[in-house]
Amino acid sequence: MKNQTIIIIALLAFFSACKNSSKESVRSDNVVTTDVTNFWKAYDQIITTQDSVLQYKYLDSLYLDKGTAGLEGIIEARRYTAEEYINAINAYPKFWNSIRENTLQAGDISTQLQIGIVKLKTIYPELKPAKIYFSIGAFRTPGTTIDSLVLIGSELAMADTNTNTSELPENLSHLKAYFATNPNKNLVFLNIHEYVHTQQKPRVYNLLSSVLYEGVAEFITVKALNQTSPNPQIEFGKNNANRIREVFENEMFYVANFNKWLNGDAPNEFGMRDLGYYVGYQICENYYNQAEDKQAAIKTMIELDYENESEIEAFVQKANYFSATLDALEQNFESKRPTVVGIEQFENKSQNVNPKLKTITIKFSEALDGYRTSVDLGPLGRDAFPNGTLNGRKWAKDKKSWDIPVDLVPNKTYQIYITNNFRTSDNRPLKPYLIEFKTENE
Known part of the structure; x- marks a missing residue:
C-alpha cells in the first residue's frame, strides 16, 4: 500500500509538471523520435531511383547525416553500414510498407514511457537519467544501450502480427516468431528493460554474467511495471525449468555456447531462442524471494559488479538456483572435457x-x-x-x-x-x- 501511494504521488507530480508544457516538449524530455521521421524521408527518395549513387546520397543527406546521438549509437552498437541499409530497403519493400505506420507512432507512447520511468524510480530511487531514442536500424536489435542512451530499433520493436515477413531471408526467419508476440504492444516493457541496462555496471562476457545482466533487467522491469514479462522465454522457461537448468549447468563455462542462450540462432534442444533471459530471470527471482528487504535486493541486483567474481558467486549462491556450487559445477564440466x-x-x-x-x-x-x-x-x-x-x-x-x-x-x-x-x-x-x-x- 505504501509503494502504491508513493507511485500515485509521483505520477501526480509528473502530470502537474506537464500541464504547462506542450505535448511536444514533454516528448523531448526523455524520448527522441526524429530519426524515424528522417528515415522515411530518405526512404521515399531512395525508392524513386535505381541509381545506387543517388540512393546512397539520399540515405546520407536525409538520414545518416541528420542522425541524433541515438542513431549514431545504434549504428556503433550493431555496426550497421550504409550498404546494409540500402540493401534492406531495396530487398524488402513489403516489409517496409507494412511497418511504416507503426514506426511513425513512436512519439505517441512518450507519456506511457515517462510513467514507466517514474515507476522504475519508485522501486530504485537511485535511478540516474537516461534518454530514449527511437531510430531505424537494419534488423539486428529491437533495443540496446550505450552509456546513458536507450537505443530502440523501431523496425523490429514496433512490429506486430501484421508485419510482412514474406521477403525476409533465412537468417532473419526468427523475426516471424518475434513479431507474433506483438512487440509494438510491449514498447514500455522493452524501454524500461533497456533503461535498467543504463544503470548497470559493465558486463563481463562469460555466459553466466551475461544471462545475469539480462535477467536483472527483465526481472526489475517486471517488478517496476507490476506485470508479467511479454517475452515467451520466461513462461517457456518456467514450464521446462529442470531441464533448462540441467543443460545450462553443463554449458555455461564455455563461451562458444553464447549463441545457444543469448542473441543467436544456434540450435538447441528446446527450439527457443534466448533462453538465457529466463535463466538470469529465475536466478534474480530466487534471490528476491529469499530477501527480507526487497528494495535492498533490487538495489543489489541493479548494482552488481560483474568484474568482481566473488560478488557474482555470492549472489548466485544466495539465489540457490543451481543444483550445486559453481565450483562443483565447473569441476564437473572440466572432468568431462x-x-x-x-x-x-x-x-x-x-x-x-x-x-x-x-x-x-x-x-x-x-x-x-x-x-x-x-x-x-x-x-x-x-x-x-x-x-x-x-x-x-x-x-x-x-x-x-x-x-x-x-x-x-x-x-x-x-x-x-x-x-x-x-x-x-x-x-x-x-x-x-x-x-x-x-x-x-x-
Missing part, C-alpha cells in the same frame, strides 16, 4: 626433435567431431611457430588424432597452442594444450 594425451612422434617438451620431421600427430583422449579445429601462437610468439602448417592438415578416420604438416629448422624452439575450438560431437570443448619442443642440431 576431452584432452590431448600426447604427440605420436615425440614427447612434449622434448629437446632433441629431428628437424627433418614433416608431420606432427596430435592424439586425443576421445573422438572429436572431425571438423572444428584451431591452433594459435604460444607465449614465444610468431617466431616460435613452425612454418608449413596450413596445407595438409587432416583427421584420422577415428577422429582421435589430427596431423599438422611442419617445416622445421635445426636448433630452434617451437610452440603450437592447441585451442579449445576442438570439440566433441556433443559440443564439449577440448582442454587447451601447449606443444613445445626444440629441434636438435644437424
Whole structure:
C-alpha cells in the first residue's frame, strides 16, 4: 500500500509538471523520435531511383547525416553500414510498407514511457537519467544501450502480427516468431528493460554474467511495471525449468555456447531462442524471494559488479538456483572435457626433435567431431611457430588424432597452442594444450 501511494504521488507530480508544457516538449524530455521521421524521408527518395549513387546520397543527406546521438549509437552498437541499409530497403519493400505506420507512432507512447520511468524510480530511487531514442536500424536489435542512451530499433520493436515477413531471408526467419508476440504492444516493457541496462555496471562476457545482466533487467522491469514479462522465454522457461537448468549447468563455462542462450540462432534442444533471459530471470527471482528487504535486493541486483567474481558467486549462491556450487559445477564440466594425451612422434617438451620431421600427430583422449579445429601462437610468439602448417592438415578416420604438416629448422624452439575450438560431437570443448619442443642440431 505504501509503494502504491508513493507511485500515485509521483505520477501526480509528473502530470502537474506537464500541464504547462506542450505535448511536444514533454516528448523531448526523455524520448527522441526524429530519426524515424528522417528515415522515411530518405526512404521515399531512395525508392524513386535505381541509381545506387543517388540512393546512397539520399540515405546520407536525409538520414545518416541528420542522425541524433541515438542513431549514431545504434549504428556503433550493431555496426550497421550504409550498404546494409540500402540493401534492406531495396530487398524488402513489403516489409517496409507494412511497418511504416507503426514506426511513425513512436512519439505517441512518450507519456506511457515517462510513467514507466517514474515507476522504475519508485522501486530504485537511485535511478540516474537516461534518454530514449527511437531510430531505424537494419534488423539486428529491437533495443540496446550505450552509456546513458536507450537505443530502440523501431523496425523490429514496433512490429506486430501484421508485419510482412514474406521477403525476409533465412537468417532473419526468427523475426516471424518475434513479431507474433506483438512487440509494438510491449514498447514500455522493452524501454524500461533497456533503461535498467543504463544503470548497470559493465558486463563481463562469460555466459553466466551475461544471462545475469539480462535477467536483472527483465526481472526489475517486471517488478517496476507490476506485470508479467511479454517475452515467451520466461513462461517457456518456467514450464521446462529442470531441464533448462540441467543443460545450462553443463554449458555455461564455455563461451562458444553464447549463441545457444543469448542473441543467436544456434540450435538447441528446446527450439527457443534466448533462453538465457529466463535463466538470469529465475536466478534474480530466487534471490528476491529469499530477501527480507526487497528494495535492498533490487538495489543489489541493479548494482552488481560483474568484474568482481566473488560478488557474482555470492549472489548466485544466495539465489540457490543451481543444483550445486559453481565450483562443483565447473569441476564437473572440466572432468568431462576431452584432452590431448600426447604427440605420436615425440614427447612434449622434448629437446632433441629431428628437424627433418614433416608431420606432427596430435592424439586425443576421445573422438572429436572431425571438423572444428584451431591452433594459435604460444607465449614465444610468431617466431616460435613452425612454418608449413596450413596445407595438409587432416583427421584420422577415428577422429582421435589430427596431423599438422611442419617445416622445421635445426636448433630452434617451437610452440603450437592447441585451442579449445576442438570439440566433441556433443559440443564439449577440448582442454587447451601447449606443444613445445626444440629441434636438435644437424
